Amino acid sequence: KNEVEQSPQNLTAQEGEFITINCSYSVGISALHWLQQHPGGGIVSLFMLSSGKKKHGRLIATINIQEKHSSLHITASHPRDSAVYICAVRIQGNLIFGKGTKLSVKP
Amino acid sequence: DAMVIQNPRYQVTQFGKPVTLSCSQTLNHNVMYWYQQKSSQAPKLLFHYYDKDFNNEADTPDNFQSRRPNTSFCFLDIRSPGLGDAAMYLCATSRVLQGENIQYFGAGTRLSVL
Numbered sequence: 728k729n730e731v732e733q734s735p736q737n738l739t740a741q742e743g744e745f746i747t748i749n750c751s752y753s754v755g756i757s758a759l760h761w762l763q764q765h766p767g768g769g770i771v772s773l774f775m776l777s778s779g780k781k782k783h784g785r786l787i788a789t790i791n792i793q794e795k796h797s798s799l800h801i802t803a804s805h806p807r808d809s810a811v812y813i814c815a816v817r818i819q820g821n822l823i824f825g826k827g828t829k830l831s832v833k834p
Numbered sequence: 835d836a837m838v839i840q841n842p843r844y845q846v847t848q849f850g851k852p853v854t855l856s857c858s859q860t861l862n863h864n865v866m867y868w869y870q871q872k873s874s875q876a877p878k879l880l881f882h883y884y885d886k887d888f889n890n891e892a893d894t895p896d897n898f899q900s901r902r903p904n905t906s907f908c909f910l911d912i913r914s915p916g917l918g919d920a921a922m923y924l925c926a927t928s929r930v931l932q933g934e935n936i937q938y939f940g941a942g943t944r945l946s947v948l
Contacts, residue, residue, distance in 0.1 A: 760937070770877075770924060770939035813876065822867075822937065824876035 730754060731825035733814050739831045746801040748828045750814030753795065761788050761799045762813040804832045837861050840925050840940035847915050848948050855910040855943045857925030866908040867937065868900060869924040877924055883908060920947045
């Protein structure tokens with residue numbers, strides 16, 4: 728049983744496009760993280776959300792607690808945004824990861 | 835400046851030969867985590883230390899052990915690596931403070947088992 732589902736699994740976009748990555752979860756959570764993993768493997772934490780919306784530069788993350796759903800948006804996408812974006816939810820102290828969305832932004 | 839440092843970046847070991855991966859942090863965070871990430875899969879939590887308290891995930895094999903001699907360092911010991919243990923091992927730290935618990939990840943150690 729997957730407690731965290733991400734969609735799409737793979738996404739190819741042209742530079743400049745607006746991108747949305749979705750994350751749904753099945754149980755009550757205390758927080759949700761969006762992480763970025765580059766091809767070399769290093770992971771960067773982008774956002775931690777427990778409600779509402781956060782913005783950092785071209786990245787926007789939203790969460791709807793009632794619908795158990797979060798979205799990560801990238802405005803004016805750029806090839807350097809190419810990475811795997813991972814949603815992770817905190818359930819009873821543990822961090823449960825989604826399988827990730829592989830994003831490729833073409834110039 | 836790197837805040838969570840993993841050494842080495844790449845480690846090659848032989849089947850059955852014990853190996854230790856290391857993680858250090860300059861953030862003075864009270865929680866340190868070890869994750870295993872196999873190719874094209876999500877990271878999987880192996881265990882974590884909350885200060886000196888060790889917390890093992892139920893499905894972490896006994897082959898994997900950890901030590902945290904002080905706040906800054908945490909080690910992952912694989913007693914008898916098998917071919918299936920080849921993976922990226924990620925260390926992360928966090929400070930649980932007023933509801934905030936953002937994890938900071940190291941760059942990872944990619945383990946190959948020959």
